[in-house]
Amino acid sequence: MTLDFELINEKSECRKAVLLFHGLTGSPFELKKYGQFLYKNGYDVYADCLPGHGDKVEEIYTVKYTDWLEFAYKRFEDLNKKYDEVFVSGLCLGAVLALAVAIKYKDEVKGIVSLSTTLFLDGWRLPWFSFLMPIALSTMVRFYYNYPECEPHGIKNLKVRNVIKRLLQQGNVGMNDFPMTSIFEMLKLSKFVRKNIQEVTQPILIIHSQEDDLTSTKSAKLVNSKISSTDKEMIILKDSYHMVLYDNEKEFVYEKALSFLDNHSEIESEGEARAACC
Amino acid sequence: MLLIVLKYLFIAIGSLLAILITCGKLFVFKLKDNILVSNYTASIAGGFFLYAISAISLIIFAPNLIDKMLMLMFGLSPFIIGNLATYEKENVFTVIQIITAIASVIFVINCI
Numbered sequence: 001m002t003l004d005f006e007l008i009n010e011k012s013e014c015r016k017a018v019l020l021f022h023g024l025t026g027s028p029f030e031l032k033k034y035g036q037f038l039y040k041n042g043y044d045v046y047a048d049c050l051p052g053h054g055d056k057v058e059e060i061y062t063v064k065y066t067d068w069l070e071f072a073y074k075r076f077e078d079l080n081k082k083y084d085e086v087f088v089s090g091l092c093l094g095a096v097l098a099l100a101v102a103i104k105y106k107d108e109v110k111g112i113v114s115l116s117t118t119l120f121l122d123g124w125r126l127p128w129f130s131f132l133m134p135i136a137l138s139t140m141v142r143f144y145y146n147y148p149e150c151e152p153h154g155i156k157n158l159k160v161r162n163v164i165k166r167l168l169q170q171g172n173v174g175m176n177d178f179p180m181t182s183i184f185e186m187l188k189l190s191k192f193v194r195k196n197i198q199e200v201t202q203p204i205l206i207i208h209s210q211e212d213d214l215t216s217t218k219s220a221k222l223v224n225s226k227i228s229s230t231d232k233e234m235i236i237l238k239d240s241y242h243m244v245l246y247d248n249e250k251e252f253v254y255e256k257a258l259s260f261l262d263n264h265s266e267i268e269s270e271g272e273a274r275a276a277c278c
Numbered sequence: 279m280l281l282i283v284l285k286y287l288f289i290a291i292g293s294l295l296a297i298l299i300t301c302g303k304l305f306v307f308k309l310k311d312n313i314l315v316s317n318y319t320a321s322i323a324g325g326f327f328l329y330a331i332s333a334i335s336l337i338i339f340a341p342n343l344i345d346k347m348l349m350l351m352f353g354l355s356p357f358i359i360g361n362l363a364t365y366e367k368e369n370v371f372t373v374i375q376i377i378t379a380i381a382s383v384i385f386v387i388n389c390i
Binding site: 147181 | 299302303307312315316317319320322323324326327356357359360361363364365366368371372375
């Protein structure tokens with residue numbers, strides 16, 4: 001079963017697209033509502049399972065951060081050939097990948113929407129022994145442990161959280177734990193992006209939750225302070241946890257992202273036409 | 279006095295690490311109890327930290343340059359082995375780690 005999705009306007013040639021990246025151990029499912037919203041408002045949207053996250057779940061244990069980078073680069077290059085404007089956006093690990101793509105393709109990425117950017121794992125949900133993580137990750141310990149997906153699952157809204165819990169148990173939308181080997185790779189990717197963050201010059205919208213349970217606002221603030229972009233905006237949400245695309249302020253996030261994309265796109269949207277046919 | 283304390287501390291930690299990793303691989307990591315596995319794994323991580331610190335502290339008391347280098351290698355071994363290890367060869371590297379811990383304990387007993 002593939003969770004990838006592509007929302008493409010078949011009726012007329014759309015010239016602008018958004019490439020979305022999901023989070024660690026997640027899937028494009030977590031981007032679907034967001035993607036559908038952008039599609040209805042005039043953008044073609046693409047979201048794929050990252051390497052190690054598809055049908056062959058065991059690959060998560062062997063995937064390297066360079067695999068994620070190569071995949072993201074290739075995906076962007078493919079879309080850049082087809083569209084006049086390509087924006088990149090992502091959640092969690094996906095946000096870090098979006099930044100990595102922006103670093104590499106300075107003149108080609110039209111803009112970035114970075115959601116719950118995870119450059120550090122320092123959220124309030126992490127267990128008491130998380131201070132041992134640097135040691136755990138650099139020794140054999142990283143092969144012995146999978147950090148379990150647990151309350152609050154990145155979602156403050158109880159109703160939504162229960163739905164997501166059910167879907168996770170069914171195994172349809174993501175993994176039930178975070179292998180430490182994948183966390184290790186994510187932090188290596190984070191280090192790579194942090195080292196080159198000043199290369200980001202494109203317009204950027206950074207959205208992060210004050211109460212993010214996985215990664216504190218330190219990540220968002222670092223991006224905001226270190227990038228070279230002159231056109232940047234950082235929004236700190238007050239009533240959501242990590243999964244901002246599904247939590248209490250999701251509509252606000254969608255609207256802000258759309259507003260950012262529209263303000264930085266030189267191509268008019270066909271929003272009304274798409275809303276009618278969707 | 280300090281030498282005796284450090285020496286026996288290292289012997290205890292090295293031995294405990296070897297036992298913890300062995301029991302972990304054979305029994306504990308297969309359990310469904312997440313909290314137990316979490317705490318157990320954290321203990322091993324903490325053990326590696328103390329092992330490295332105590333090994334590096336013993337460098338001062340090593341009698342000659344070769345022994346000092348060996349103690350340094352033992353101290354850094356969890357990180358060297360961790361960085362070289364791959365998921366596919368995890369069991370092999372686990373055995374290497376256990377053997378290294380035991381070898382370091384034997385070395386300290388006999389040479390320091």
